[in-house]
Amino acid sequence: MNTQSLPLVLFMDKLKQFLRQIVPISDEEFGKAIPYFEIKNLKKGEYFVHQNKICRQIAFINKGSLKTYYINHKSDEVTSCFCSGHCFVTSYKSFIKQVPSELAIQAMEDVELLVISREGLYKLYDISSIWQTIGRILAENEYLVMEKYASVLNNESAKEKYLRLMEEQPDILQKASVEDIASYLGVTRRTLSRIRKEISNM
Amino acid sequence: MNTQSLPLVLFMDKLKQFLRQIVPISDEEFGKAIPYFEIKNLKKGEYFVHQNKICRQIAFINKGSLKTYYINHKSDEVTSCFCSGHCFVTSYKSFIKQVPSELAIQAMEDVELLVISREGLYKLYDISSIWQTIGRILAENEYLVMEKYASVLNNESAKEKYLRLMEEQPDILQKASVEDIASYLGVTRRTLSRIRKEISNM
DNA sequence: TAAACTTAGGGACATTTGTCCTTTATTTTA
DNA sequence: TAAAATAAAGGACAAATGTCCCTAAGTTTA
Known part of the structure; x- marks a missing residue:
């Protein structure tokens, strides 16, 4: 079966469930977002974000797992995160500052992503205040995830x-x-x- | 000289300079914020945030230095940050989630803080879109600071x-x-x- | 299928860090 | 001011971790 020919909405159910854990969102409000997302399939070893490229997208993991890593000053690859299950993935610093990404994000197996561009997300913010709220909570969550990461590193x-x-x-x-x-x-x-x-x- | 009796505006110049590094803000827009801030003086050893209390304020350091620490599972005090110079200080996780703070924030010497409450800040967001922008950029900065911290821990x-x-x-x-x-x-x-x-x- | 390559496990030794303790200097208190 | 308390430096040994290997198992390629 060629998944590309099926309507996108069928692939966005996990995303809707995920968002409803954060904020109550109606089918109608959610529906507005559908045109802004697209499916991206990556084979094992392929990259969602390349090191030193500006990250212009956020992805929701529909299927599969990825890792994020960077190269340290000894030229070793350092894995900073394993991303599996249904969650968002991006190189957040690069995404918000639009600077080259220190992180690379690579598929550890074949993955299916739902991807939205920075421009698309900002348009969603403009047309829907609930998406603005989602955006802010997303940012706060990124902070909390990073704080947790630092706490684990430390303790x-x-x-x-x-x-x-x-x-x-x-x-x-x-x-x-x-x-x-x-x-x-x-x-x-x-x-x-x-x-x-x-x-x-x- | 009793500093408490001088007008608050005299103490807010460093804050204005600090904000103008982030975003252009007119004297008028800045003036709107003045009523929401107050001066808080702490003696060496006193706390701006107590462990396990909810943090309801953000402070701008006018003078002096503080440290942030928490108690780990071996009951050791672990210093996580030294705050000196003109910058904002808060227990951010506690501030955004309104949960008890894992961090304590303690003066390492006598300090002078400019303090704004969470309620005051949210009111500023309502009355002035530039303060909304400042709030968002502040949040992004907290993320970036934490990412930097994690990167240092790791590397x-x-x-x-x-x-x-x-x-x-x-x-x-x-x-x-x-x-x-x-x-x-x-x-x-x-x-x-x-x-x-x-x-x-x- | 055999050879070459890649990957995981672990031995031997060197280096780093922690634990425990003593000494010395500085600060606080009677 | 002398005694007591606190804080910092560092010695001796133990424990943890890294480096440099080699071996075995699994995987890829000719």
């Missing part, structure tokens, strides 16, 4: 972070490489190997 | 962080205790002592 050991990953995103442990998981935890592969051994002995 | 060694502190906030090295600086760097006092020795031999 949890690599082992605790690994256990959290097992708990919250067990699928990622299958889909990501040892290198990616280790850099996400902030340790070397060798230490990750020790952590896994410790956990298997618990 | 810099304790020694690099110490050198950055020497560079960017040298006054803090005098005002904060060894414990505070060490927990800010994410190491023990012992390691900070080694870092200082290393740097003095450079």
Whole structure:
């Protein structure tokens, strides 16, 4: 079946459910947004955002998982986030400041995204105050997510972070490489190997 | 001289300068905000935000320096930020969600703050679209500051962080205790002592 | 299918950091 | 001002982590 020929609305149900957890939105109000979204399919390894390119879109993950990473001053790839399940993904700093993205966002498996451009989103803000509210809450959420991330970096050991990953995103442990998981935890592969051994002995 | 009896406007000049770096604002527009601010003086050791209390204000630092800290799961105080110079301070998560603050914000020396309540700020949003813009940019800035913080946590060694502190906030090295600086760097006092020795031999 | 390549696990040793403790200098209090 | 309390520096050893390997298993390519 060629999914591209089906009406877009059929693919936007998860998004509607997701938004209704944030703010009550009628079918009518939601309907206004449909023309501004489009489907984007990525194969494993392809990029939603390239490093050093300006990020001009926000994506909602309909299916699949992605990782975000950057290159540090030792030229290592550092994984900063595993994105799976139904949520928004963007390189937020690049998106709001329209500067080149330090982050790359890459598909870890085939993914289906619902994508809206910055221009489209701003038009939605103009035509609908509920979308303005959604935009503000989205921004606040980005702050809260980042604060949580910083708190985890500050307070949890690599082992605790690994256990959290097992708990919250067990699928990622299958889909990501040892290198990616280790850099996400902030340790070397060798230490990750020790952590896994410790956990298997618990 | 009793500073309390002088007109508030005399104390708000630094704030005006600070805002004009963000957005052009006329004297008239700025004047509208004056009634919503008040001066708050804190002695060394006193708190602007208490842990577990809801934060209902934002402060602009007119004079002095503060630190933000929280208690981690090992019951250690962890310093997360040293605030000095002219900038805004608040426990942002608590402020936007109106939940008890994990952070405490404490004066490291006598400080003079310009304080606006959440209600006052929201009223300013209503009466002036430029203040709405300021509010949004403030929120985006909080995101960017937190992202920067996370990036430093992720990418810099304790020694690099110490050198950055020497560079960017040298006054803090005098005002904060060894414990505070060490927990800010994410190491023990012992390691900070080694870092200082290393740097003095450079 | 065999050879080449990639990936994960783990051994051996070096380096870094933490823990515990003592010494010294500085500040506070009686 | 002397005694007590607090704060910072650093020694000695233990624990954790990194570096540099090698091996084995799985995957890709000729």
